[in-house]
Amino acid sequence: MVDTVNRYSFSTAALYPRSASESLRLIAGAGFPHAELMPQCFADASESFAREAERIDIHVASVHYPLAMFSMLYNASPGMVAEARAFGVGLVRLCKLLGAEVLVIHPHEVQQDPRLKELIEHPIRGNILHLAEQCDKAGVLLVMENSPKGVGRTPEGLLSYIESLGAPLVRPAVDTTESCESDIDPAEFIKKAHPAHLHLSDHSGDKKHIPAGEGDTNWRAVAAALDACGYGGYYTLEPLYRYYLDNPEEKLARAHAFISGLIGD
Template sequence: MPGRYDVNLEIGLSTAALYPSHLTEDALTTIAGLGFRTVEIFLQAEEEYTPTFGAELDRRRRDLGLRVHSLHLYAPYFDLWSPYPRMIQETRARFRRLLEIATTLEARALTWHGLRYGVDNPRLIAAFFESAAWAGEQAQTAGVTLCIENVSWCYLRTPDQVTAIRQADLPVGFTFDTFQAGESGTDPAALIRAMDSRLATVHLADYAPGGPRHLPPGEGTLDWPSILQALQAVGYDGPLILEPAHVENTTILLRARDFVQQALTNVALTENRTP
């Protein structure tokens, strides 16, 4: 049985929220200035997958007092299941550089979309599972958890697919994304239950049918009490990473943080009420 609801789950922010108006390293300064202390860093360009760039990020996050929870991979750079030998070699080398950066930044997790085309092709799914086994083992050796994210247009979209990955005993965790669950028409709570103890990162953005993608929490139609209750039920105690898209007015991020904090408080008042 879960204990009392933890209203103090940390609310962090992804640098992706400030893309493309901010360079990744400059986004850290803005994020710290808004009062956030935990971040996910989305590495957007080839230049950002180098030890030199990792060292610059490390200098900045230390100067700013930020904790890097996770790194988000740019999906097209990590098609690890490619059948072409030279591409496999190149992509694996990039992944190893990514792990060096994660170690430098003391990140705990990586967020990966995984298979992003041919998502119902059994041959590609098998190759994806094989590549995830390799990458997950490499990450574990580096002290990092490789987390496959639920994404509406990628392989991982349903609870059954989460179960398939778990039953294959792949050495990976999961990133749960609220917007992607909404866009795929999947019950968010069902995805969370399927991920269970393997859930290592949570992305928060809202969804509205026919509306802009990746809305700030509170501006769409998602059932936030149900989502937060499901996270509590599986014992999730990691950060909640805000990930709205293309934010130009940073007061939107403060409003989103306040919304999530109030939602946590409201759920706690309900869950912790004495019978």
């Protein structure tokens, strides 16, 4: 069995709209030794924020490319391509300053029309390859997360997409709710994808990204699948923020109890 001691993490995305600093303090206060940072503004991705985060007793183990800035990365406009690549350089620098080992992104939209592929997809693909090169130089692992839409919907599609990039090392990441939205059991997705990173949340009917342990996911099967594939990454809880608007301390403590009970200290 892979050593899981001190690999529990929680995403600041779940504590939106609180500031990144407040979110990190709340996560640390609940006993999590690690966190995933989801920057909500440019200041959260700055070197000054990295210095501020150093004063908080928690390790930022991973950084999610900011959802607020997705339209930069997946944009083919020449001016934005230049700005997106400059932002990517800064984001990788942030990872290094924080000691973050992982940077998370999503697949781009693969175009079928030859003209769209040339004018739209090619520059966006270039943005991703540029980010992959920066990560490779810095020793930061770039991971590609599954999605219920597009090429990342299935484990086979996600792995094929990663291979098609022909980039420096890029590994798959599995989001359990996104797997459920694709009508694929998360344990089966994990068995086939062999992820290097995880986003853990629950799913029940129309409810998605609910706190892990409060839905229909077979978590024992998920844990067994991770053990079988020798998973050695972080166990990052990433529920939807609406479930943490009130009483975050209590809910974070419950989240920590769930993941430590599932994986074991």
